Amino acid sequence: MWITAVVLLVVNLSNYNIVALQDSSGLGCRLLDGSGPAILTEPGDFIIGGVFSLHNYLKTIEHTFTHAPEPLQCRGRSVTPQELRFARAMMFAIKEINNSTELLPGIRLGYQIYDSCASVSVATRATFQLINGLESTFSLSASCSKSSTVSAIVAESGSTPSIAMARVLSPFGIAEVSHYATCACLSNKQQYPTFSRTIPSDQFQAAALAQLVKHFGWTWIGAVRSDSDYGNSGMAAFLAAANTEGIYVEYSEAFYRTNPRSRVRRVAEVIRSATARVVVAFAAAGDMRVLFEELLELGFPPLQWVGSEAWVTDPLVTPFEMCLGAVGFAIRRAVIPGLRNFLLDLKFWESAFGCHLTSGPVGPGERVCNGSENVQQLQNAYTDTSQLRITNMVYKAVYAVAHGLHSLVCTQKNGSTLHCDRGMKPNPLQVLEHIRKVNFTLNGNRVSFDANGDPVATYELVNWQLSEHGQVEFVTVGYYDASAPEGELLTMTRNITWTGGQSQVPKSVCSESCPPGTRKAVQRGKPVCCYDCVPCAENEISNETGDETCHGVFVMNCGDACIPKPIEFLSFSEYLGIILAASSVVGACLAIAIAAVFYLHKDTPIVRANNSELSFLLLFSLTLCFLCSLTFIGQPSQWSCMLRHTVFGVTFVLCISCVLGKTIVVLMAFRATLPGSNVMKWFGPPQQRLSVLAFTFVQVLICVLWLTLSPPFPNKNMKYYKDKIILECDVGSAVGFWAVLGYIGLLSLMCFVLAFLARKLPDNFNEAKFITFSMLIFCAVWITFIPAYVSSPGKFTVAVEIFAIISSSLSLVMCIFVPKCFILLFKPEKNTRKHMMGKVPSKKNTKTISRKGRDIF
Template identity: 50%
Template sequence: MWKSKVPSLTVFLIHWVLGFQSVVWKETSASCRLQGTFNPHVLYMEGDFVIGGVFSLHPTVRIVEHNYTRQPEPTQCTGRLSLIGLSFARAMEFAIKEINSKQDLLPNITLGYQMHDSCTAIPMAVNAAFQLANGQDAEIVTDASCPKVASVAAVVGDSTSASSIGMSRILGLFGIPQVSHFATCSCLSNKQQYPTFFRTVPSDNFQAAALAQVVKYFGWKWIGAVRSNTDYGNSGMASFLRVAEKEGICIEYSVAFVKTDPLRKVKQIADIIRHSTARVIVAFVQGSDLRVLLSELIKEPQPRLQWIGSEGWMIEPDLLNFGLFSGAIGFSFEAFAMPGFRQFLLDLSAIEASQTSLLKEFWEDTFGCKLQGEITQMGLEQGVRVCTGSENLNNVNSFFTDTSQMRVVNMVYKATYAIAHALHGVVCNSRQQGLPNCNKSMILEPHQVLQQLKKVNFTVNGYSVMFNSNGDPANGAIYELINWQVSKEGKLQFVTVGHYDASQPKDHELRLIRNITWLDGRTEV
């Protein structure tokens, strides 16, 4: 797929960046035709101005063996739908729905959206970035009438640092603003490398210091370290190790892996953990990577371990199925109220779900049935249950409907509002009396939105949003300390037991608010 796309995209990239008036493929041609096939968006709504969204909705990419006798098929995502990823996409929908109903923000203007699935894979995220920049026209006219503007005003996403870096390399060339809700790598604060990147989450420099503070607070001096072999894991762990060394904390081992590594490498890391003397592990890992390691660890008996986690996996609901994390502690982002969001999620109906493949997949997974119109005679013969249409999400008890645990979802909400305020600054003129005057026909250039995004300063639901010169949140970093505790029903659950406020004096940043339950329900460290 990539080889077939590169020629047209590369020429168009050069054309856009250098501002050439035309790109001649042949003597008589003033256009270039896409050779490949774009991946379809997963959620879409038309609007006067469109915001892009890129979220990790599925864990892997389907591997296709190419025979080189016909054009390759578009790469497809596979694996079980991520409820966290879906909640991100729906939070963006919810924010845009709210914004479209407001009279003081972009009045009489309808925002649309175009969302893509990055499949937790860098190539797919880059692919989505190209689509959001170029649009999905099969033929691109490159004469003087070609508008040098992107098909979207700005982009929310992606859900990982590695994917966000790949996207930013593309979007930055065009000056298209990108606001991530979950990319925490400190490397992204470098404006020379990532000039159009912003985020509503704090840099991992803060979290590394917070993790070291926790280890020091509980008196652990001999630990193991595990990280994702990505920009997120490598940068975050490097920052942690620098701080840990200053605090007199010794590291028995430091190992790295990703979910796509050969199984033998993952097994080697599992053996290192089993045979080490350290009983405390700091894991700066993405949830999808950690899931692979845990699947290997549970194959054999292992010593009891105290896990200390980064926000990349600390509130990952899928990991609750593993019994290895009882007593784990780590950080997540501060809870943030989104009035009306839970009801928005619950109001989804079978009819609405059947209209988009993403929501259809969610509905069928949730209720264990197939929506009508998709069932073959073979399926009926195999006893596939047909959805009645009367299924109700109010009767479902799942992570998706438990909005109290959706901390990162709030960051999507803030990111969407930040872009809306930037758009307002470009297309609307204030009046002394009455509503602002907004021009919905204005042709937006990416750099206009970018400059306004640097200036945004607003409050939503009691929380202020603005960016510093690095594109990071200007109000510093506040984390919640999460403890994995066993409930009365015998199930693991996330419990907030403390707070970390980076603005407080040294050694006073961490504050516990309730007792921690350790391994096997113990009350002592």
């Protein structure tokens, strides 16, 4: 009883060719050549159109232009099982809705389903037929101008045919709800105002793929795509997202399954010869099958495939086990209760069991169906309902149209339907508006549309794994939710089996990370992820894998681990620092002791004759000179570097100014021997204090300018030693440093010259010879200091400077004050006025000298 129905269905689905109805009188309505009725149809109060790619190819026709072209025909006897399941799922959903008492109660939905043959031209023809509302039965007296009864259209599986249909439907305001057209371009409501879809846009999938590639650390990938709206638009979105994530593409190739074989082979050769081990494919299943066939013939090393949802769960490509381990995003699986039993009602025997239902003769290798075939045990792409992904999108699309119609034609109150107007003829734009506003839950899945007609983007991350029975199965290993917070978009739920059965994540980088001791050198003309590993220069190091620059100046050995270089400076804890610090303190204590001795004997002739005020000021400055050397010891810091040089410069100028003042007074006192001379009134105590203050102020001014413009600062010196770092004070401005030293040298030279001129004055009053000798030592120390300072390495530079400070200060103490202290402490008999006035050539001079010594000194 079912044989006749099956034969008719097989004929319709496998090789339909409508002969145009001719009206020789020219009256009435008729189908033009090439037009045809729907493949599957059912009448109803409201009609939903459907367009599916039941066949994948068109019959090739060569046009001779000598007669009218033949009608477009699909090629192949068998239909695509998956697309047939889509069409049957639409029929099943409409059957459920018609049996529902809650959705469109009392209203019967009908359908008209066409085969597009995956062709833009056939899809466009089907669209016009749905718009025209022509039925399969025609009257020669009927008018062709009647309006369409199609409320909305569920179509199409491909983006390119969907785009063509949307351009035709938009002027008429008829809603198109696609279940599989993912091209991001269709979200443009200015170009496609009536298009909606239940599957997420490729814009979301492209972002998800970029996140996936980034998650596994693949920075160097290959890219292939279908040369179609779906592939080109999707890959463009992916490349833009990948670029923002620091992912670089070695090649990007486009092809189509109808291209010449040479074109497909060229793409396969590019993939085989490339260095990228990960390939992202944004292509249709039919295109990937053609590419895999070429790669299988060429032979190639194992690659990690990352697929878009169009092919990564399609059974059409599962025979290629070389893709085991492939990962990609797929539409989330769903359960549609009762669908499998509904699918089995269709006795599609010829395709399922490889037999013919005709009773006539059969060809070689063919057999006649005998009725013993068991459809309940049948497992193929048509009957497999374990991976209902896109089929669920068809199911949701039909329900979305039904909910839109329900809100339009039915009156509701308090959530209950009161009445539905089955005779209403709604405007297509009204239907579109209500479809866009639907928001309901179907089998646990939320169905709604945003302003662009797109749903919320959620995906499953699937992985091709080999089952226990040796068959490829799609295992869900993670999820992607575009509505989740940043950082939680991609979640992993189980381990992935990678290409070749590996458990470790494969690597795909242009260049391996540079080991410690090397740096990256970008290869000319290539992306920044392609580089050579160049050894670090001398005195440089990279102590981490993948360093872009050599930076570790604090290390001395390279390798898997780096040992920090020792840091060296003159510290208080080492012998040299202890000796110098002790010498500085001893010198300061000596100056203080001498000051105490002078203070105890301040009223004695020898103290008074040596200008006690300048003597005490000189001893104070010498104490500071000794102590300032302590600032040169210890780890340099910003403040210690500025303090050590400025304190040194100011205290030494103060010291030399006092010596210079004493020298000038001595010289002037013994040169102004004429009676009634008033020269000495210009060199009294006030003038002496002012001269010391003036000389010191000049040095203070130099130091202020130095610290303001370019002060000293701590520096890490690596010039002298490769295995250690010298911490020292950089003088900052060399001009400022040498200006401070030069000013000290200038005053020292003046003091030496004046003291030398006064060296032959009477012995007992004359300390000029002691000043001369002290300044001779002072100048000698600082003259020898310059080459020693310049040539001394590391911390010894500081030691030389401290030695010069202590030596020059000690020379002043020993030459000027120690002889007088010896008289005060051990020769008190010489500390008399008579002795101080001895060795005078004449009585006149004695009186003069006595008066000068008493008044000036």
